[in-house]
Amino acid sequence: MKRRLLLWLPFGLVAALFVVFYAGLKHPDDHVIASRMVGQPLPQFAAAPAFPDRPGAATADFADGKPRLLNVFASWCVPCRDEVPMLVRLRELGAEVDGIAVHDAAPDLRQFLAQYGDPYARIGLDAAGRAQMAFGSAGVPETFVVDGRGRILYQQIGVVTEADVPRLMAMLAGGK
Amino acid sequence: MRALALALVLAAAPLAVQQGPAPDYAEVSLPDPAKEARALALMDSIRCVVCQGQPISGSNADLAGDMRRMIRERIAAGDSPEQVRAWLVGKYGDWVSFKPEVKGETAPLWLVPLLALAGGGWLVSRRLRTRRKQENA
Amino acid sequence: MIAEAGLAALWLGAAMALLQLLLGVLALGGRREFLGPAVAPVAVVQAALVGLAFACLIAVFARSDMSVLLVAANSHSAKPMLYKVAGAWGNHEGSMLLWVTILALAGATIALFERKLRADTRLATLAAQGAIALGFYAFLLFASNPFARIAGVSEGQGLNPLLQDPGLAFHPPTLYLGYVGMSAAFSFAVGALVTRNVGPDFARAMRPWVLGAWVFLTIGITAGSYWAYYTLGWGGWWFWDPVENASLMPWLAATALLHSVTVLATRDGLRAWTIMLSVLAFSMSMVGTFLVRSGILTSVHSFAVDPERGVFILALLAIYIGGALALFAARIATVSEGNRFDLVSREAALVVNNLILSVMLVVVMAGTLYPLILEAATGAKISVGAPYYNSVAGPLALALMMLVAAGPLLRWRRDAPRLVLDRMALALVAGAAALLLLALFARNTGVLPLLGLVAAAVVGVASLAPLWQRRLSRTPLFTWGMVLAHLGCAVSLAGMASDSAFTVENMTTARAGETRSVGPFAVRLEGVRERPGPNYQALEAVLAVTRASGQPFTMMPQLHQFTDPPMTTNQAAIATFWNGQLYITLGEDTDGTTFLLRMWWKPFVTLIWVGGALIALGGALSLLGRVRRDWWGNRWPWAARRAGAPAEAAA
Numbered sequence: 019m020k021r022r023l024l025l026w027l028p029f030g031l032v033a034a035l036f037v038v039f040y041a042g043l044k045h046p047d048d049h050v051i052a053s054r055m056v057g058q059p060l061p062q063f064a065a066a067p068a069f070p071d072r073p074g075a076a077t078a079d080f081a082d083g084k085p086r087l088l089n090v091f092a093s094w095c096v097p098c099r100d101e102v103p104m105l106v107r108l109r110e111l112g113a114e115v116d117g118i119a120v121h122d123a124a125p126d127l128r129q130f131l132a133q134y135g136d137p138y139a140r141i142g143l144d145a146a147g148r149a150q151m152a153f154g155s156a157g158v159p160e161t162f163v164v165d166g167r168g169r170i171l172y173q174q175i176g177v178v179t180e181a182d183v184p185r186l187m188a189m190l191a192g193g194k
Numbered sequence: 195m196r197a198l199a200l201a202l203v204l205a206a207a208p209l210a211v212q213q214g215p216a217p218d219y220a221e222v223s224l225p226d227p228a229k230e231a232r233a234l235a236l237m238d239s240i241r242c243v244v245c246q247g248q249p250i251s252g253s254n255a256d257l258a259g260d261m262r263r264m265i266r267e268r269i270a271a272g273d274s275p276e277q278v279r280a281w282l283v284g285k286y287g288d289w290v291s292f293k294p295e296v297k298g299e300t301a302p303l304w305l306v307p308l309l310a311l312a313g314g315g316w317l318v319s320r321r322l323r324t325r326r327k328q329e330n331a
Numbered sequence: 332m333i334a335e336a337g338l339a340a341l342w343l344g345a346a347m348a349l350l351q352l353l354l355g356v357l358a359l360g361g362r363r364e365f366l367g368p369a370v371a372p373v374a375v376v377q378a379a380l381v382g383l384a385f386a387c388l389i390a391v392f393a394r395s396d397m398s399v400l401l402v403a404a405n406s407h408s409a410k411p412m413l414y415k416v417a418g419a420w421g422n423h424e425g426s427m428l429l430w431v432t433i434l435a436l437a438g439a440t441i442a443l444f445e446r447k448l449r450a451d452t453r454l455a456t457l458a459a460q461g462a463i464a465l466g467f468y469a470f471l472l473f474a475s476n477p478f479a480r481i482a483g484v485s486e487g488q489g490l491n492p493l494l495q496d497p498g499l500a501f502h503p504p505t506l507y508l509g510y511v512g513m514s515a516a517f518s519f520a521v522g523a524l525v526t527r528n529v530g531p532d533f534a535r536a537m538r539p540w541v542l543g544a545w546v547f548l549t550i551g552i553t554a555g556s557y558w559a560y561y562t563l564g565w566g567g568w569w570f571w572d573p574v575e576n577a578s579l580m581p582w583l584a585a586t587a588l589l590h591s592v593t594v595l596a597t598r599d600g601l602r603a604w605t606i607m608l609s610v611l612a613f614s615m616s617m618v619g620t621f622l623v624r625s626g627i628l629t630s631v632h633s634f635a636v637d638p639e640r641g642v643f644i645l646a647l648l649a650i651y652i653g654g655a656l657a658l659f660a661a662r663i664a665t666v667s668e669g670n671r672f673d674l675v676s677r678e679a680a681l682v683v684n685n686l687i688l689s690v691m692l693v694v695v696m697a698g699t700l701y702p703l704i705l706e707a708a709t710g711a712k713i714s715v716g717a718p719y720y721n722s723v724a725g726p727l728a729l730a731l732m733m734l735v736a737a738g739p740l741l742r743w744r745r746d747a748p749r750l751v752l753d754r755m756a757l758a759l760v761a762g763a764a765a766l767l768l769l770a771l772f773a774r775n776t777g778v779l780p781l782l783g784l785v786a787a788a789v790v791g792v793a794s795l796a797p798l799w800q801r802r803l804s805r806t807p808l809f810t811w812g813m814v815l816a817h818l819g820c821a822v823s824l825a826g827m828a829s830d831s832a833f834t835v836e837n838m839t840t841a842r843a844g845e846t847r848s849v850g851p852f853a854v855r856l857e858g859v860r861e862r863p864g865p866n867y868q869a870l871e872a873v874l875a876v877t878r879a880s881g882q883p884f885t886m887m888p889q890l891h892q893f894t895d896p897p898m899t900t901n902q903a904a905i906a907t908f909w910n911g912q913l914y915i916t917l918g919e920d921t922d923g924t925t926f927l928l929r930m931w932w933k934p935f936v937t938l939i940w941v942g943g944a945l946i947a948l949g950g951a952l953s954l955l956g957r958v959r960r961d962w963w964g965n966r967w968p969w970a971a972r973r974a975g976a977p978a979e980a981a982a
Contacts, residue, residue, distance in 0.1 A: 025663060028607070029656040032614075035700070036649050041707040042627045043638045043645065049629065051243045051712075054287050121256055146220075147260030154285035156243040156257065221918060221927045223838045234836065241714050246631045247572055249716070252565040254899070292716025299711060303701055307723060310693040314686045321600075321682065322674050 053154030061152035065142020075142035093130035101177040105137035219266035220259035337387025345468035347377035355458025371442035378439035423634035424477035456522030498558030509548025515540035520609035534595035553943030564901025574632035577619030584612035587688040736793035758793035783828030791821035808956025816949025823942025829935035850932030
């Protein structure tokens with residue numbers, strides 16, 4: 019009897035493995051690495067101002083009791099263009115949208131903003147990806163919802179679509 | 195007067211030492227070979243979050259370069275590789291580290307081979323013992 | 332026209348496979364033995380037909396026939412001819428056709444050359460091979476048609492620049508000959524189980540196929556490693572990528588099988604283990620093909636395929652592997668047990684050898700599949716890479732090396748520990764000497780590389796031991812093969828450990844005229860210029876390199892910029908010396924006048940692949956020796972007696 023069990027063990031193990039494979043096929047890898055900073059206080063970062071007439075973004079600016087959206091973007095990022103109208107809409111609805119431009123330069127940014135829209139109250143340049151890494155952001159565009167006490171409430175990976183606007187507004191309202 | 199001259203020279207000294215632009219540690223080795231070796235070993239075991247499974251030591255992606263730079267700067271400043279790894283895992287999760295942490299949910303990684311070794315060893319010993327018993331009988 | 336001919340040949344080949352299976356089953360069933368002799372010719376015809384189909388695929392690629400969807404999606408008329416042809420298997424459908432072609436080829440060689448096996452076992456083997464082929468034909472014809480047409484395309488999308496390398500012409504075919512060649516062992520095992528013929532005859536019959544497939548697998552893996560090393564531009568030669576692991580697992584199983592088959596052939600022991608390993612080796616090949624083509628794991632090797640095809644392959648796997656394992660469980664108990672053996676004996680060493688190889692296989696499988704399992708179970712994402720494998724499989728590999736050293740020196744049946752140590756004395760002295768040298772001159776070598784180098788010394792000397800006290804001209808070819816293969820293991824290990832322990836790197840920026848250093852070399856950047864290539868634009872750096880006080884020589888690393896598809900690749904400049912390689916790549920410039928140079932001095936790194944080649948050569952010699960003996964023995968029995976070779980079990 020014991021030998022019987024032993025002989026059928028490989029079959030059993032393989033069958034179990036195939037169940038896992040099947041499950042894996044049904045839920046294919048989404049290749050998305052979400053940030054672990056959601057729920058954590060804002061990390062230490064400082065992105066120098068992109069333009070002389072607009073402040074940059076740093077940790078110290080974010081603990082003033084006002085919840086805001088932090089948008090990680092770049093002028094060379096094609097999908098980022100699609101979400102600018104939504105960010106403008108969010109600003110019109112009363113949200114403050116701050117931007118961190120990764121691997122970018124002021125002239126390209128100026129052209130991007132002129133061409134697609136400008137929702138940003140602050141824009142910081144993140145030349146070496148330090149702010150991006152501090153946030154656990156893995157790509158552009160991503161948008162973080164930060165509450166009034168400087169905690170990260172939510173990470174939106176990918177473009178902000180029309181459907182996301184009410185949800186983000188609700189989170190900002192709840193984060194006072 | 196001499197004191198003022200001395201003070202001026204001392205003040206000018208840092209300006210005189212400054213040379214070309216600071217090296218970009220995303221692409222340039224650290225001057226200290228021991229630190230560079232530690233940094234490289236760490237880079238080989240951190241996964242690039244925007245690639246197809248490469249470590250950041252083998253990727254041309256921007257973010258991989260940013261991570262390499264950050265690692266070299268931190269190790270040059272005195273952090274240990276494990277501290278830097280922990281920082282990255284705190285930001286991106288376990289997925290970013292090729293060295294799986296030994297904890298409850300990863301225990302099978304070590305238990306399964308151990309069980310295989312023990313089980314296989316037992317199977318093998320069954321084939322051996324009987325012969326010896328026959329010999330001794 | 333050619334594409335249609337290829338598709339027709341493929342359908343006919345599938346029909347032949349079905350016929351092969353049916354005839355075999357009917358002939359074995361009992362009352363229709365007269366159908367038996369028809370099975371072998373059918374297998375040969377099947378191979379001819381699918382070979383024709385493959386030739387048609389090559390033809391449409393060579394002619395850049397853009398009306399064939401596969402060519403339009405993966406080729407480009409501006410490509411050099413070599414890559415047009417090799418591009419035929421640089422994609423999912425084409426490589427699947429290659430898979431099926433080799434499957435049919437394996438069946439045909441069994442049909443043509445296997446003579447000694449009992450007739451019914453041979454029939455069952457061919458029927459099993461036909462059954463396996465049938466499933467994959469179905470997958471090709473219904474889910475991955477390589478000959479599908481497309482209208483209105485004038486130019487192709489091009490081949491991935493990383494694949495535009497002689498490596499593509501070499502690595503997949505040899506690898507597939509290995510992977511898919513293992514199907515022969517699988518079929519032999521199924522045939523033996525079905526006809527209850529698991530014994531020395533079966534093992535002797537199977538051995539050449541196991542050896543042949545194993546040799547090709549070794550070559551394929553070694554070639555792939557070297558290709559990745561020089562083409563990716565970072566000096567790495569193994570990445571524990573899921574697909575690489577998927578080629579290592581069959582190799583580990585096949586190596587264990589190789590040794591197990593010898594025990595079964597000469598001592599009639601390890602019956603169950605031999606059958607299990609035969610099933611396992613090809614099962615690992617099939618699992619590998621599933622992993623690459625289903626999109627279930629992220630890998631640089633993955634073909635872009637959809638999960639539906641993955642389900643198809645999974646179903647095939649379930650049928651074949653599940654079927655074989657169920658057959659094993661049901662039948663193996665009725666196959667009488669083989670002989671048992673003493674603790675200190677060659678059989679025991681081979682058994683422990685198999686055990687360690689199997690555990691290493693489990694380690695690689697665990698590391699590759701556990702992230703998938705964990706994510707399916709809890710959603711948690713982890714990564715498993717080199718640190719895990721090195722720490723777990725490393726010690727196992729070292730223990731294995733000790734067996735490689737001692738095993739060939741052990742007598743069959745029973746031996747005494749004292750005598751074994753005596754025979755190993757010289758090898759152990761070599762190991763101690765290596766340890767001393769390293770302790771004196773390479774103080775900060777890591778533990779694992781240090782042990783690796785010591786083990787390499789021990790195994791290197793011990794592998795030659797079977798040749799001592801023999802007349803070399805009378806030593807059988809398969810003994811030479813064993814010696815060479817084991818020596819190759821030592822050489823490869825020495826290369827791996829040396830690369831780990833002694834590599835020196837320097838990554839730096841330089842302007843024209845500046846000199847940098849790495850290891851014992853001084854590298855001066857003379858200048859950087861542009862050069863057009865056949866389908867790319869290259870940036871080439873001219874470097875004047877001097878070693879100590881020697882003559883300067885030139886190295887020219889390049890950066891290739893492709894347009895179809897847009898991509899940049901590195902062409903590393905490698906200078907090979909007797910004691911290592913200088914490896915330099917050019918990085919994108921930071922400001923037009925400053926360039927990045929990544930430089931490595933890798934002492935003895937070439938030993939890794941030289942060792943791999945030696946292992947394959949040893950296997951080939953063994954195969955030649957066995958085949959020659961069998962053929963001489965069969966055709967000219969008097970010649971076998973003259974060669975004075977009674978069944979030399981000690982080999």
